[in-house]
Amino acid sequence: MDEQTLTAMETPNASQTASPVIRLENVHKTYDLGEIQVHALRGISLEIRTGEFVAVMGASGSGKSTLMNILGCLDRPTRGRYHLEGTDVSQLSKVELARIRNRKLGFVFQQFNLLARTSALENVELPTVYAGITPQEREQRAREALERVGLSDRAEHYPSQLSGGQQQRVAIARALVNRPSILLADEPTGNLDSRTSVEIMDILQRLNEEQGLTVVLVTHEHDIAQYARRELEFRDGKLRRDAAIRDHLVAREVLPTLPSLEDEDEQEGDATDVT
């Protein structure tokens, strides 16, 4: 399966008739550092269709972060075109890009990036504040989003009172609150232990399968990428491989096989007894 290169059309979850939610045409990104020019992206063309779950792989410096910034409308390509839901966003103004980030994109970061000393609910509300929604509807939406990630009972907690996994779930709820078309997750499990990582992947898979949310996941961990349906591998600013993942992992099937934290504690306890 690793060797077999397939086109996006053949990925299992993307319907043949689904329109591309993302279309990149020969996208280049060059950083001008005075003396030298860094070519972060060298002509990327790809399509991602509604409802896909794509893993973007690559070593650091491969261009995957740059791609993520462009997909996330935080940066504009030096050359080439980026169509998001049929709109060319590569030449939009900063204000228009902010609006697109607000309405169409949801971000999940490695560092969670929740606002400290701000309740989970208010963290989730943050994007709605910039969307000009009434306070009543803001709270309602935020509560709904928290429910979708199973944290309704933690709405009033501060990030410091939540575990890493819970914080990341709050961050996912924040990404969902404005009902975006795409969820962009940049190393979402990078700061989490392996069991919590799978729990997060479970949430992403459910959102993708049950609600048809398009998910783009950046990771350098091969086993995390296996929860996606399609894999894009970047090297030296170029797309080297674009393949479907045939036997992708299903998080809710993997979870029961993992020892819970309590079990691990017990095992450690046993180990100390032995020595």
Next chain:
Amino acid sequence: MDFWNTLRLALRALARNKLRSSLTMLGIIIGVGAVIATVSIGQGAEYLVQQGIQSMGTNAVFVSAGSNRPGGARLGFWAVKTLTIDDMNAILREVPLIREAAPAVVSRVQVVYQNQNWYTTIQGTTSNYFTIRSWPVQAGSSFSQDEVDSAANTCVLGTTVARILFGDENPVGKQIRIGNLPFRVVGVLESKGQSVMGDDQDDRIFGPYTTVQRKISGITWIQFINASAISPEASNAAVPQITALLRERHHIRSGDDDDFFVRTQSEVADLAQQTSSVMTLLLGSIASVSLIVGGIGIMNIMLVSVTERTREIGVRMAVGATEKDVQRQFLVEATTLSMLGGLVGIVVGLAGSRLINNFLAWPTLISIKAIVAAAIFSVAVGVFFGYYPALKASQLDPIEALRYE
């Protein structure tokens, strides 16, 4: 993002660092408080000056011997010998707008009573001087016209001189020595306090002008005339008449300068008013410097805050905040800081001027204008000094801001 949200956000951000926010506000509090307190002191002084001027009588007209130009060098007030008692009598006779007048001849003298002595001013005049100045005698009486005519060695003491020479003793009827001459004290005046120009009016001895002229100064002229017009309006109208009369009497050719000065109370009042207004303005501007320093404190703290919250700014931008949203957030925060400081500062300023009034017994006058100006100024300081940090925050690159450690 609407205004109320932004304000709520700002208040919460400030509440997160209570100590820091309070210390930053302290700069503005001190600034606004100082402006209000000092302006109230200045205005109190202005009020006092006005009171003092009114106590001198609004009908008053002063004629003083002036400068001439013997050989080109001007000699200043009282340097010429041309003003005489005949001039005064001529004014009383020929300028009907003037009701009363008293001459004045002053000299610095050493006075002695038993083992006490004092260096003070003796002013020779006539007894109606006390009427013109509405300055009653509190003990004994004034000297009489007979004593003026006979150049008697009698005198009336100001309260300062009486206190220094006699302490608790009653001076009336006692013998004192002025220079080498024995004088009999016939009365003590009421206390008049400080003059508009700040000198102690009670540190003075009054005697018949004839006595001072002949026995102390050894002169035949007088130095100034205290006159009183029939009404405040008449005092101004009298000036050109007196001027014309004296020029004629002194044989001054047209085109030459007067050898005397004629002033009315209102002119002196204007001058004093102007002086104290300038003082108020000066005090106020010195105090407002501290407001600017407070503003710099706000700018400093906001710059620190922007750096500390780089990641927050990055997150906000990632979820859809525009540059304007971020800029407004920090600008509102800075302005809230300065506005709250301004409000507390107003309270502190009012309390401060009250305390100054109570404990230092300085007169203070609260000015609504100063309060409004300080409030507006404090908001302006917030906007001005918050602008740059807010701009800096809004110019952050979201990608780098998100990566900031």
